[in-house]
Amino acid sequence: MTVEPGVTQAQLYRFLQDRGSNLWMDATGASPHSSLVGNAVERGFGHTPYGDHFAHTCGLEIVLPSGEVVETGFSRFPGSKAAPVYRWGVGPALDGLFSQSGFGVVTRMTIWLMPAPEYFQAYYFRCSDAAALGPLIDALRPLRLNGTIRSASHIANDYKVISALEQYPWRETEGETPLRGGLLEAKRRQLKIGAWNGSGALYGTKAQVKEARRLLRRALAGKAARLQFLDDRMLRLASRFAKPYQMISGWNLERTLAVLKPVYGLMKGIPTDHPLASTYWRKRTPPPSRMDPDRDGCGLFWCSPVVPSDGRDAMLVTRLATDLTLDHGFEPAISLTMITDRALACIISLAFDRDVPGEDERAAACYHDLLDKLAQNGYHSYRLSVDAMRAMNGSSAYTSLLERLKASVDPRNILAPGRYSAPVGEPRSEPEQARALTRGVGL
Ligand SMILES: Cc1cc2nc3c(=O)[nH]c(=O)nc-3n(C[C@H](O)[C@H](O)[C@H](O)COP(=O)(O)OP(=O)(O)OC[C@H]3O[C@@H](n4cnc5c(N)ncnc54)[C@H](O)[C@@H]3O)c2cc1C
Incomplete structure (x- = not known):
């Protein structure tokens, strides 16, 4: 798919739907109205096997500050048949120079789309012990390396999941921040979530997915609790019977599904504005139906250290980030994404209320300390905000x-x-x- 700047996630998704296309895009958790080109040039990522966005682009057209127009790869040869399918072309490959740079304005880009798999099944797991993260990563890495897991699997901490589900528990904490200790554990129990919560998906033929499921079960045995699989049919059934199920079991399945569905959709490249609600975490009023975090004074800082896909690194980076963020009085919402076969993109977000006097400055101090602390330990962010x-x-x-x-x-x-x-x-x-x-x- 060749697009120009300004084309949004929602527009591409609608375009594919309208044509009954058998191709899937990859979507980020950012607003459906955010730019495809903007995210790809920032080297952002999503959730499917095409989750590493810049790695799935080619044939850029760029306007230089001089007004000259440069095309990368084979695009510079008029009529080149391979321009949209082969990135390198011949000679030095220039694409990378125009990602995360001020060298030119990208005015056209080919973004590869994924053929819809014959079968798709999502998986979810959790573990209650924070120290289980290291063994989990070490168990998943071989599956990513040998192609059993092809997508950008995701492991989120309790804060990340809680803030996706609801706002800060001002009443239970009697206004105290940050949320930690017994109250945090009570929240986990109430919401039936773990200290770490994994999600990902298997893509392929039915037989391939069946085998991948077996290997995943074997790898996670004794390391993760409640490994569960979900496909379209099961999701339809669960939605249909959520109400009667709640009456029998007492478990609010509808609420679980409300969280599960957007994540499930993202793994199939369906954009959603659901994660935007987490920017309202520290607000005292609920997210409005038309969310606009900027208008509503929602503060958000996040940094994105990349770490080797190794249990020790995952443990160290998350421990450093958790301790430092809590010491500054904020909750660290953390996720680790298996962005490539060998590396994890760790996203650490802190949400705050910009309407509280002094909070901007406190959050900025936390963010800068966090960047420094992580860098001192060898963990550098893969993208940076303007003031970093x-x-x-x-x-x-x-x-x-x-x-x-x-x-x-x-x-x-x-x-x-x-x-x-x-x-x-x-x-x-x-x-x-x-x-x-x-x-x-x-x-
Ligand atoms: C709740 C939430 C969830 C998010 N989830 C994700 C996620 O899952 N994955 C992810 O990657 N990010 C995520 N983000 C971060 C961010 O919002 C996204 O990366 C989003 O894609 C940025 O889109 P934009 O339209 O605002 O891009 P912009 O901010 O407009 O662009 C991003 C950068 O690219 C440059 N740029 C834009 N267009 C061009 C061009 N044509 N030529 C050259 N340079 C250009 C801009 O100068 C800017 O530096 C999330 C943010 C929030 C608030």
Whole structure:
């Protein structure tokens, strides 16, 4: 599918539905109205086997600050048949230069779509012991490496799940923050969730999924509780019988389904605005039917360290993040996504109420401490907010090359100054441009 900027997740989904397409897109948990190109150039991710977005794009068209138009891969050859299906083309591959950079505006991009599998089955599991995370990751890694698990499986902590289900329990905590200890455990019991909660899906023929299910069961035996599988038929039945089931068992299955369904849909590439509600976590009024976190003063900071797919790293990064965030008075909503065969993208979010005086500053202090602490321990975020560009500092040769490229492509520094480079600078004067070009010095 070849798209231009401004095409949203919801539009692509509707386009495929309207045509009765047998192709699935990959969706993020961000708003259905967010941009496909914007997310791909930020190297964002979703949930299906095509979850690593930039890895599933090719044939970019870019307008440079000079006004020149560059096409990547084989796209630069008029009439090239392989342009939309083969990324590298011939010669240096330039695509990466236009992700997370201010080198040009991407005006066209081919995004690969996934043929709908013959059979799809989601799985869910949980574990009550926080220390179970390490063994879980070590059990799942071989399955990701050998292709049993092909998608971006997801493990979320209790805070992440609770904030997806409801708002901060102001009454139970009598206004105390953060939520922790006995009250947190009580919430887990009440909502029937674990310290860690996994979800993912199996895609393939019926026989492939059956075998993958067997291998998953074997790998998680004794490491995760309540490994459950769900397909379209089971979901339909559960929805139909939720009410009578609640009358018999007392378990509010409808409520569980309300949470399960959006996650289930995301694993099939169906966009949802459900996760947006979690930005209202610390608000004292419920999310409105037309959510607008910015309008409603919902604060959200998140960082995204990438860690090796190894139990020790998963344990360390989540422990560091949990302790630090709680010490700052916020709840760490954490997820780990098996984004590639070998790496986990860990997302740590802290939601806060911007209408509380001083909360912006407190949350910002927590966010910056978190970035620093994680970096000191070798865990760096794969994308950064505009005011976190100092985290780009690393090898000076890398920075210097980046600056020379920027000076050459955008000598007047007009495009996203300072974004993914040195700290934000002013547009350059003519002598500064010349100096930067000849000596490779900074913004
Ligand atoms: C509740 C919630 C859940 C989220 N879940 C996810 C998730 O699951 N996965 C995920 O990846 N993110 C997630 N996000 C983060 C974010 O909202 C998304 O990444 C979203 O896709 C950003 O879309 P946008 O339209 O706001 O992009 P923008 O903010 O417009 O763009 C993102 C970046 O790309 C650059 N850019 C945009 N268009 C172009 C272009 N044409 N050429 C060059 N550069 C360009 C912009 O300068 C900007 O730096 C989530 C956010 C929230 C609040």
